[in-house]
Structures are given as C-alpha cells and as structure tokens.
Amino acid sequence: MAPSTVAVELLSPKEKNRLRKPVVEKMRRDRINSSIEQLKLLLEQEFARHQPNSKLEKADILEMAVSYLKHSKAFAAAAAGPKSLHQDYSEGYSWCLQEAVQFLTLHAASDTQMKLLYHFQRPPAATAAPAKEPKAPSPAPAPAPAKAATAAAARQPVCGLWRPW
C-alpha cells in the first residue's frame, strides 16, 4: 500500500529523504536507459549491418556508438575543407527529419503520421528552408538560401534516409 500524502507529511525530513532516494535513483536509471535506447534507434542500420539477428545488450550499443563516432569523426576530418552553408543546412534538415520520423514511428497516430511524413517529403524549399532567421541564435546548423536547399534536396534522399554511414 502506498503511503498517503498525509502520512508523508508526518515524516521527518530525513525520512522523506530516505523515501525519495530510490525514486530519484530509478529516474536516473531511466534516463540512462532511455538514452541508450535512443542511441540504439539512431544506430539501427549500423547494428543491422554488423550484427544482424543478434541480441543487443546495452554494452553492445555503447560500444557500437563509440566506434561509429570514432569512424565518423575520422571520415569528417578526411572529407576536409570547411562546409558550405547550404551543406550545413541540408545536413541539419536531414537530421531533424530523421528524428521526427523516428518519433512518429514510435508515437504518432497513423493518420497524423502519414500527413506529416507527406509534408516533410516535399522539397525543403516549400517546407523547411527558413526565409529569415529570427534574431535568437540557434545551436542548429545555419540556414542556407532556399534555392541552395532545394538543390541539396535534389541530390539527397530526404525522408529519414540520410545516413552518413
């Protein structure tokens, strides 16, 4: 039986702390697990390529993430040269799109999901390329001119399929 709020009120601060500890620890574990789960989703294809049909442990997911990051860092360095604005933008767009698709796949009702996916798959010039950046600086990649974004979209598979590996 869960203690009532009244009963909790009667506890000393120390006892309240003792009761809260397992809850906080559980939340912490949940944070860890959900991040590992997100990593797993993000690296899905990589897993499929390297270890098809094998069960994934948390340690496997973390190892794979580390090796993927190392690999992609080396790749980025090798690719050399500063990125153009529109390259930066289209990569950011693809990234966001990938995230959205993943989220919708897991959570959205199918009708909404289909409409949104359809919307996103139209050329970014019509949907995503920002005409003007609001004053607040964003951590996301810098926006490129709409024209350039369209050209980039023509070169790249768009919906959730941009994978650097």
Place this chain on the structure above:
DNA sequence: CCGACTTTTCTTGAAATCCC
C-alpha cells in the same frame, strides 16, 4: 523442463558536488 550462466533492475551506503 531444468539448471547454469548472463543480463538487467533495484537498493543502499558512500563519495562528490552544489548552494546557502
């Protein structure tokens, strides 16, 4: 099905860090 082994989850004490 059963037992051995592995992985995950939970609990808890201790250490580290934060904030007044």
Place this chain on the structure above:
DNA sequence: GGGATTTCAAGAAAAGTCGG
C-alpha cells in the same frame, strides 16, 4: 562549513537465455 542533492559503485534479486 554544513546540509541537501546528485552520482557512483557494489551486492542481491529478478528476469532472460541457452545447452543438455
């Protein structure tokens, strides 16, 4: 400095996997 909060680590228990 000291109390509150957060993080880490270790051990126990639960759940899952696998070979015989």
